[in-house]
Amino acid sequence: MSLPEGYFSQNESKMRKLTKSLYGLKQAPRMWNEKLVGVLLELGFNQSKSDYSLFVKSINSALIILLVYVDDIIVTGNDANEINNVKELLKSKFMIKDLGLLKYFIGIEVIRSQFGICLSQRKYCMELLTEFGLSGCKPVNTPIGQHFAVMNFCKKDESVLTNITGYQRLVGKLIYLYHTRPDISHSVQFLSQFMHKPTNSHMQLALRVLRYLKRSPGKGILLSKGTSFHLTAFADSDWGKCLDSRRSVTGFCIFLGNSLVSWKSKKHGTVSRSSAEAEYRAMCATTCEIMWLLNILKELKVPINLPIELFCDNTAAISIAANPVFHDRTKHFEIDLFFLREKISARIIKTVATESNKQLADVFTKGLLANQHDMMCSLLKMHDMFGH
CATH class of the missing domain: 3.30.310 (TATA-Binding Protein)
Known part of the structure; x- marks a missing residue:
């Protein structure tokens, strides 16, 4: 080590031992x-x-x-x-x-096969199940029930959980786990809102997520081989989802070719006055992510064909994006209105209507039935390399 500037000691000859690394x-x-x-x-x-x-x-x-x-x-x-x-x-x-050759990185296992590369956190998931005593539990088919919002989660008289630290530790580990498990994004997004004051019902839901993970701990994201590098995005919103604040939940997923590269489930920061407004805000959030991905791909010298298709199942939101005339129902979200229309007019984004049963972002906004959930996981290119 060199002495700091300004330090002087005449006839100094002793060595210094660090007491702190x-x-x-x-x-x-x-x-x-x-x-x-x-x-x-x-x-x-x-x-x-x-x-x-x-x-x-x-x-x-x-x-x-x-x-x-x-x-x-x-x-x-x-x-x-x-x-x-x-x-x-x-x-x-x-x-x-x-x-x-890359095989393991910050808890993510990189598995190569004839189909492509699979990113999995099987070891991390198995350790999580063992830590919370659920390695031998009976698995469930979905991470969250379809009608969980009508349960006791929003009751004010619910008893507060005594072991708050355990809940925070569990949810924190689930947050890291969904880097390769988009199928639990909506559940973890909901649970993370109650880190400061969880209830027993929240803990039960968190344990249900673990029971769902027990069903296929090795499932992960499959990055399949291909020659096409077109971006495709799906945006969805569940209007007035939160029964406490009546804020909506946004969900989106973006594909590069046939591989899922980005996804998110997040509650809105403001209350939307209509389902069209909620869907429109979801489209704006997706567009922001698309712009970031375009910048990344440009730096990586990857050519992308424009415009990028943004699929939405709300025809009213698509009409608002295409209509340059202001209406009474749109003047209160003026900035988002200009942002998306600017990208559409620049031919960066192209809005496309899709049917609700083909909306891949549904799994990021609400609980689904078991067969719907499994179908969405398959369409999101989730694959279990360790399955039989």
Whole structure:
């Protein structure tokens, strides 16, 4: 270590022993990130403006992509020689260990097959079931009941859960789990709203999600092989879903080719006065995600055909998006109105009507029947590599 600027001690010859590890200091992660970013920029990488953990290097026809999570790094590209060069350059700067072909990363297992690559968290899921004593439980077919809103979740006289820490720990782990399990997104979104004051009913629902996971703990997202890189989006909303605040729930999913790459289930920040308004706001939220994905794909040199189809099952919302004339029922959400219409007029987005039974975002806004839920999981390209 070098002494800090301004420090001076005459005839100083003693060594200093650290009583605290550098990894324990608050500034250590920041300093490590600055050092790593500086080295990567020196090596010719460009840091993504859309995702600061992504670095891209383009040399003639070779494209090298590097993804950083703290001190874990994934390197990929279309030129094996350039990838090896990057590894050697990193070895000259840091003490690194090459773990070979990607198989496991931050709790996500990467499984290769003839169909493509499957991202699964089976080990994490099995450990979660064991931790909460449900490794031998009887599984259920859905993570949340179709009519759960009429149950006791919104009663004011419900007894508050005594073990709040256990509930928070469970929901926190479920939040990490749905990075590869979009089928539990709506359930986890609902449960995470009550982290500060959960009730016994909320805990029972959280345990039901675990019982659902027991049915197929190895299920994950299948990134299938293909030559098409077109983006397709589905947006949906359940109007007035929350019985306490009457706010709606937005759900969307976006496909790159045949592979699901982005999804979300989230309660609106404001109350919508009509189902058309709720659906329109869902379309705006989906458009924001599409714009971010377009920026990422542009930096990765992936050409995308425009306009991007945005499927919605509400004809009133589609009409509002297409009609430039203001109506009394739309003037109170003026900013969203301009935002989506601007993207449609620029031919970035193209709204397309779809039937309700073909709306893939349904699973992100409400509980479904078992056969509907299974069909949606299949259409979302979820696959269990460990199933029989």
